[in-house]
Amino acid sequence: MPPRKPAVLDIQHEHALVNAGLRRILDAWSEFHVLPADSPSGQLHAADVVVLDHDAALQRRHPSQPGGPNTLVVSTIAQDANVRAALEAGVLGxxxxxxxxxEIRMAVRVVAAGRRYLCSTASICIADSLALPALTARESEVLALVSRGRNNKEVARLLEVSVGTVKxxxxxxxxxxxxxxxxxAxxxxxxxxLIQRCTHE
Incomplete structure (x- = not known):
């Protein structure tokens, strides 16, 4: 039986220390081939897995496409809203x-095979969020404005609703x-x- 071809990894994490650590960890395993940071774009497109930080993954939107690299996020902060947003954006791991x-090695291996992988922290975040009542779109807008120091009258004016509705x-x-x-709160x-920038400002 011929040896399995190493999974090609493109590591582009924005945090230099995390990026360097991931390269050192994953390059030590023969089952992976880590592309150099200065690889030509043609080689990057041939990667099996691209490893990104949370923000970069969201900017790509639907990053795990047929024929393209599957995406693994390595995040310094795991929150339920972040994990859900990444999954909705097409991230597999x-x-x-x-x-x-x-565990990082296992995550890369699973994502390279086209399957989903969540670490225990991310899994707990998702489980906890499912157990809590979801906010409506309007409640999220009110939350965003209140978090920016707006009082009830200002929120009502910006959202064009009554003060009683805001309350x-x-x-x-x-x-x-x-x-x-x-x-x-x-x-x-x-x-x-849960706090995001409100588009009404």
Whole structure:
């Protein structure tokens, strides 16, 4: 039986230390061939797996395409919203930068085979998010504005709704986040990665 061809890896993590560490870890295994950082673009397109940080993966949108490299995210921060966004963008694998070398190796191997892989941290994030009530689109907009210091009147003006409606959304947010006040709600939302820039500004 002929030896299996090594999986070709293109590592493009934006954090220099993480990038260097991944190269050192994965280049030590004969089952992988890590492309040099200055490889010609033609070789990069021939990669089986591209390893990215979270933001770069989202910028690619639907990165794991038939005939192209499958995408593995190595993230320094694992939050439920980040993991879900990456999966929706087409990422096949998501692991924390704190994972062991053996787990990162396993993740690359699985993603190279075209299968999905989530580390335990990412899996817990997804499981926890499924157990919590989801925010509506309007609640997310209110949350984004409140997190930027807007009061109820300002939120109402920006969203073109009544102050009473804003108050109702805020109460719903406190309930869904399990918070007693706005400050606690902002902290919980930040920890869950729920606060995003509002497009109404």
């Amino acid at each position: 998501y692991v924390s930068a704190s994972c062991s070398a053996d 109702s959304h805020v109460r719903a947010l406190l309930s869904k986040l399990g918070a007693q006040c706005r400050t606690e 902002m902290w919980i939302a930040s920890q869950r990665g």
